[in-house]
Amino acid sequence: MKSVGYLKTLGSVVAMVLACNVYAQSNDAPSSAAATVKAGKRANNELGRKVRGALSKTQGLDVSNISVRARSGAVTLSGTVPDQGQIDAAGEAAKGVAGVKSVSNKLTVMQQ
Template sequence: MKSVAILKTLGVALCLSVACSASYAQDESASAPAATTAAPATSAKKADRKLGYTVRKALSKTQGLDVSKLNVRSHGGAVTLTGTVPDQGQIDKAGEVAKGVPGVTSVSNKLTVRVEQ
């Protein structure tokens, strides 16, 4: 009697093991296309971050430009400048410098003049 119960238990354990392995294999194959589509999105984000960093670096090296309250965002080559600068001349200069960075396709200059109190 004990041997029959042990064999039934082993049979059930074997069936569960096979069923779990099969569903795990299906889950991996189903998620494979998602993994391949996530890789380009990750590389695009990395490229955007790198371009934003390059523009920020170029702006910070520009003489006579206060970048302390200036933000740079990029997406697919399009760069957006936001924040405040002390005068209008710096807004124009920041836009020109950003346009001159390799990889920048367009610049949206949303900088404003900071009001000193």
Template sequence: MKSVAFLKTLTAVACVTVACSVYAQDNSAASGAAAATAAAPAAAAPTSSKKVDRKLGYSVRKALSRTQGIDVSNITVRSHNGAVSLTGSVPAQAQIDKAGEVAQGVAGVKSVSNKLTVMQQ
């Protein structure tokens, strides 16, 4: 019976210790949050870079869809810092060449990685 009471007391002490340490971590996290807020302007740059990449990819996709003779239903366009990657499949080799030329002609495109393949449909 004494061992059960001892274990209950030990458990209660452990719970109080954990609760106090959690409270202490919460206070230190608040000062860390202030430092993270100060670094927020530096974190804004990747977000705007993502927006620029997304807009460039959209512009290339739009140019491809407006071009006569290119089937864009199986083409994926990705962009990163002006480098555009075309992946997927098209029905003819001529469409692969034309898609590369169209993508290179879009404003803001620095390079094109044309990984399109021919797949008979």
């Protein structure tokens, strides 16, 4: 009876070691994919910073409630501004940044 329990435990340990070994081997390939993902995130962050900088330099634009998201050259502006003119100005400023392929302007007017 004790030998059956011992064999079950040994079988479980062998199965666990095999599963860990297979997982470790299959995990080697994505290292280049991980580097690609990191580079993409870095590029998105850099583009977002450039757009935020352009918005802050735009005369008459209140950037305190504007958030910027960049993904592969597509920029999304969201938040609130005091008037429609600022929505248009923000969209134009974002379009003028190098690397921006498209702008989704989701800004809304909110009276302050």
